[in-house]
Amino acid sequence: MSHDRDALRAWLALLGTANAVKKGVDTRLRQRFGLSIARFDVLAALDRAGEDGLTAGGLTSRLKVTEGNTTQVTAPLVEAGLVERRPDPNDRRVAIFRLSPEGRALFAQMAAENRSWIDAAFAGLSTAEIARLRDLLGALQPPLHKEAA
Amino acid sequence: MSHDRDALRAWLALLGTANAVKKGVDTRLRQRFGLSIARFDVLAALDRAGEDGLTAGGLTSRLKVTEGNTTQVTAPLVEAGLVERRPDPNDRRVAIFRLSPEGRALFAQMAAENRSWIDAAFAGLSTAEIARLRDLLGALQPPLHKEAA
DNA sequence: CTAGGGTATTTTAGGATTAAAGCAATCCGC
């Protein structure tokens, strides 16, 4: 009957489902490749950026995290040789990250497996239902954080 | 066209929406009451459990976290006087948690505000659409973690 | 030029979470 009660239940379902899928993906990613979702996300952003790479700030905004987090999450990837980190020759404050050949190859494998896991998770829904789900999610109004200047 | 591509996009939308709403709720909860979602969830579980309270293990399974996490999250709530923690008289290994009167009163306020925030986030969806969303979420098959014995 | 302000990143401190190791207390088979 009441909208707010239904909304609360839907929110709990939304959060629970997202957590369950995320946990499944994270577990598999770690088992198969030894990398967390956070690190996979870095590889994904850099793969998308291509040969030009991304600055630390660019990565930060694409990953929707804080600058400090970017510093920390990229460090072990650089250490492992999956990501290259070079200073911008025009502005020494800026760090530019891009995938190494090894990083690019590993990401390709990870992305393929990830896609198949997600596809399996959505196997119970038709393509039309998936589109409907996206529409409904898009109608949600996440409490707007901060307004622009 | 392809199911897997749509599934991947829906997954990203699902995760992004869940994170955005969660962050909004967490921010407000901290501003208004000085407590994180994690602590709010403890109060919610204990409120639901009533006067009998819950053991640490019971809390752990309801919150779907690990035992160590329960130990840590409850500690500051006990410290703040919102939660009482007593040993089980029949089994000295067991810790029983329940809400203090202050905890119960604070939770009532928090729950009321939380409900209104969630309701606002879902304001763009009709009650029927919310029900539909829940159905679609229920059709997802989170990669089953561990099989039973 | 140089001082001040603004920008890009790192560092630090801390919360939330997990996995794994450690400690007690209980239970059970003999």
Place this chain on the structure above:
DNA sequence: GCGGATTGCTTTAATCCTAAAATACCCTAG
């Protein structure tokens, strides 16, 4: 009853994340 396994919880170390302070560099007004 006793010893060993099990159970319930805590501790420890690590990752992921944030907010805030610190650092380093660039740019522009005078």
